[in-house]
Structures are given as structure tokens and as C-alpha cells.
Amino acid sequence: MIRVENLSKSFYHQQDESKILIDINLHIKRGECIILKGISGSGKTTLLSIIAGLDRPSKGKVLIDDEPISKLPDIFASKIRAKKIGMIFQHFNLFENLSVYENVTVPLIPSGLPLDDIYRAVDKSLKVANIYHKRSLVASRLSGGEKQRCAIARALVADPDIIVCDEPTANLDSQNSILFIETIKELHLMGKTIVIATHDPLFENLNFKSRIVPMFDGKIDE
Numbered sequence: 181m182i183r184v185e186n187l188s189k190s191f192y193h194q195q196d197e198s199k200i201l202i203d204i205n206l207h208i209k210r211g212e213c214i215i216l217k218g219i220s221g222s223g224k225t226t227l228l229s230i231i232a233g234l235d236r237p238s239k240g241k242v243l244i245d246d247e248p249i250s251k252l253p254d255i256f257a258s259k260i261r262a263k264k265i266g267m268i269f270q271h272f273n274l275f276e277n278l279s280v281y282e283n284v285t286v287p288l289i290p291s292g293l294p295l296d297d298i299y300r301a302v303d304k305s306l307k308v309a310n311i312y313h314k315r316s317l318v319a320s321r322l323s324g325g326e327k328q329r330c331a332i333a334r335a336l337v338a339d340p341d342i343i344v345c346d347e348p349t350a351n352l353d354s355q356n357s358i359l360f361i362e363t364i365k366e367l368h369l370m371g372k373t374i375v376i377a378t379h380d381p382l383f384e385n386l387n388f389k390s391r392i393v394p395m396f397d398g399k400i401d402e
């Protein structure tokens with residue numbers, strides 16, 4: 181489903197090269213739940229951004245269902261992303277002035293789907309994410325846990341095969357972190373392919389099948 185092949189990423193400051201990702205190879209099968217585990221600065225966010233086609237590698241490539249998302253022009257990469265990848269971030273990244281319902285609708289606006297289909301998809305993902313009861317509330321009035329549930333609903337609304345989460349529990353208390361993991365378990369049972377970057381120890385002993393991929397200094401030890 182996802183293949184990362186010989187991937188490297190460097191940033192340059194004048195002539196100084198800093199190597200952020202070094203020759204990464206990672207194969208993720210359909211339906212797998214991957215925990216990308218590493219301390220801050222190990223390159224997790226950079227790797228997730230390249231997998232999602234938001235950033236480009238310096239060397240190597242990323243294939244999503246055999247399509248080289250990392251080599252395609254932005255317009256095609258973003259089409260693959262919109263169709264196949266839902267993203268969940270540490271800081272939720274919601275439109276604070278829009279309602280929960282509107283936030284979750286946003287990814288489907290470019291789809292051109294009939295409105296009834298959009299409403300049906302939005303209702304369904306609000307229910308899966310357990311935030312349907314707050315659908316009319318403006319995002320700025322939600323608690324942290326509720327914001328993350330709204331972000332989950334938004335990530336699910338286009339029914340993507342892949343869910344990518346970057347430090348999803350970093351701003352949640354332990355109770356909401358456990359609820360988040362329960363939702364991830366449901367998505368796993370639905371057959372979604374899930375990639376979670378985290379250093380939260382809660383992800384080390386999940387009660388469903390997952391694979392921990394340790395990352396250190398831009399390298400993966402598989």
C-alpha cells in the first residue's frame with residue numbers, strides 16, 4: 181500500500197547540509213497499523229509530510245498503491261492525497277471560526293459530490309469520531325479532546341484508505357488519549373491503513389495488532 185524507497189531528505193542553510201532523513205526504506209501493507217516511534221527531532225514529521233505528498237524527498241521515492249506520489253506534480257499529488265489519505269495533527273488544525281459540521285465538510289467541497297451525499301458522509305464520520313452531538317458548536321469552543329475528535333471526523337470524511345497521525349495525543353490528557361486509541365482501534369478494524377508518529381508510551385502496548393517502527397536521527401531500524 182505504502183512503499184518508501186531509499187528516501188533521503190536534506191535541508192540546506194547556505195552551503196551547510198543537514199541530513200534529516202537518511203536512506204529510509206519502509207513497506208506498509210494494507211490494513212497495517214504502524215507506530216513510528218522516536219524522540220523529538222528524529223524526523224517523524226518530515227517523513228509523514230513526504231509520505232502524504234506535502235513535501236518532497238531529496239532522494240528516493242514514496243509509492244502509494246504503486247503511484248509515485250513524491251514525484252508527481254503538486255496537482256496530481258494533492259488529488260491522491262484528497263482521495264486516499266486522511267491527516268490528523270498534534271495541533272488539530274481546525275478552522276476555529278467554523279462549526280464542527282462545517283470543518284468536517286471542508287474536504288468534500290472540491291469533490292463535486294451531490295449535497296445529499298456530502299451530508300450523509302459528514303454525519304457518518306461525525307458519528308464514528310463520537311462528536312456528532314457537538315456538530316453545531318464553533319470549533320473554538322470545543323475542549324482539546326473534542327477538537328481532536330472533530331479532526332478525526334474531518335480525516336475520515338472522504339473515506340480514505342490511509343490515516344496519517346502526527347503526535348495525535350500530544351495535546352490530550354490521558355483519558356482523551358485512551359479514547360483516541362479506541363477510535364484508532366475501530367478504524368483498524370474497519371481495515372484502514374494507519375501510520376502514527378508519536379513518542380507517547382501509550383502506543384507501545386495496544387490491544388490490537390500494530391507494528392512499532394523505531395526512528396532515530398533520521399534513520400529507521402527495522
Ligand SMILES: Nc1ncnc2c1ncn2[C@@H]1O[C@H](COP(=O)(O)OP(=O)(O)O)[C@@H](O)[C@H]1O
Nearest residue numbers: 191192200218219220221222223224225226227
Ligand atoms: N524546513 C526545515 N528546514 C530546516 N530544518 C528542518 C525543517 N523541517 C524540519 N527540520 C529539522 O529536521 C529535524 C527533524 O524534524 P521533524 O521531522 O519535525 O522531527 P520530529 O517530528 O521527529 O520531531 C529537526 O532537527 C528539525 O529542526
Ligand SMILES: [Mg+2]
Nearest residue numbers: 224225346347
Ligand atoms: Mg514532529
